[in-house]
Amino acid sequence: MAFTPQTAGLTFRRDLSQVAREFDDTLGAQLFMARLMAPELAVPEVAATYPVWTRENFKKNDESSNRNEHGGYQRIDAEFSSLNYTTEEHGLEFKLDDRRMARFRTFLDFEQHATRVLRYKHLQKLEIRVRTLFETTMGLTNTNVATAWTTTGSAVPISDIHTAADKITQKTGIPREQLELFIPTVDFDEMMLTDNIIDLVQNTFARNQGVRPQNLREADVAHMMGIKAVHKLASYFDSADEGQAESNSAIWTEGVMYLGIFSTGGAGLESMSPARTFVFDADGGPDIPIMERYRDETVRSDILRIRDDTDEAITAETDLFVQKITNT
Numbered sequence: 015m016a017f018t019p020q021t022a023g024l025t026f027r028r029d030l031s032q033v034a035r036e037f038d039d040t041l042g043a044q045l046f047m048a049r050l051m052a053p054e055l056a057v058p059e060v061a062a063t064y065p066v067w068t069r070e071n072f073k074k075n076d077e078s079s080n081r082n083e084h085g086g087y088q089r090i091d092a093e094f095s096s097l098n099y100t101t102e103e104h105g106l107e108f109k110l111d112d113r114r115m116a117r118f119r120t121f122l123d124f125e126q127h128a129t130r131v132l133r134y135k136h137l138q139k140l141e142i143r144v145r146t147l148f149e150t151t152m153g154l155t156n157t158n159v160a161t162a163w164t165t166t167g168s169a170v171p172i173s174d175i176h177t178a179a180d181k182i183t184q185k186t187g188i189p190r191e192q193l194e195l196f197i198p199t200v201d202f203d204e205m206m207l208t209d210n211i212i213d214l215v216q217n218t219f220a221r222n223q224g225v226r227p228q229n230l231r232e233a234d235v236a237h238m239m240g241i242k243a244v245h246k247l248a249s250y251f252d253s254a255d256e257g258q259a260e261s262n263s264a265i266w267t268e269g270v271m272y273l274g275i276f277s278t279g280g281a282g283l284e285s286m287s288p289a290r291t292f293v294f295d296a297d298g299g300p301d302i303p304i305m306e307r308y309r310d311e312t313v314r315s316d317i318l319r320i321r322d323d324t325d326e327a328i329t330a331e332t333d334l335f336v337q338k339i340t341n342t
Contacts, residue, residue, distance in 0.1 A: 045248055048145075052147065055280070140324075143326050147326050148338075250263065294323035
């Protein structure tokens, strides 16, 4: 006879969904960039065909706007290719053991602690999927910097970023000021130690003597570069089995950065972005991620579950909205 866990009373916990979203806006926003690089878009179906931006939408000048007497105006149309998305369920569960909760309830709110742990690991999984999308699936063209940034005296990171920005502008007409840079922390630190950046800092902050490049915020660096924003790719994961010595690795490959046009979450596909996270929201509505709690008497525990139903997908032609820059 098959063993069947004794479960009961599944409850949607909207209050804990809110706790998870608050984590997104605090520590999650510092550690995980996937939700910026592939912004969320709620969809009503688990699978569908969607339009993909192509370069034919930009800068073409092969139509006449003149209207002849008794004639009509020249008609144009949007140019799209198409791809299919298929969402998959992603989730994790945390066991709230009766005995453990009784021991520690004086010291912490176990539900909120468990929710934050679940959301951290959930976002970590998403980060790895989006990393794979950008590093492998997209097939982006690799552009090397002129000189490795470890060569501090002759490296020209500002010029390297502007060269990549110009490629996007030439294809789309989108100005440099609308672009965002996603850069591994190691490369950010190397960049800030180059003479190119140090000289620029001294010129930009000439009235504030003693300002050091290492102390500047990402927003300050973006301002100096003339781009919209700079974001550090700072998340790590431990690949060792439980009980083994730590083996920490950066999720995003060091030496590889991405400059591009990125949409804001919630905007439709008319908002330009190289990738989006399609979120099937039929049973979650606005309460994404979905948090649930149920009872499992076989282990004398309540079970806290986090889940969503997503597909991280390409939404633009290769190299159209994003440039891959390699610091080697």
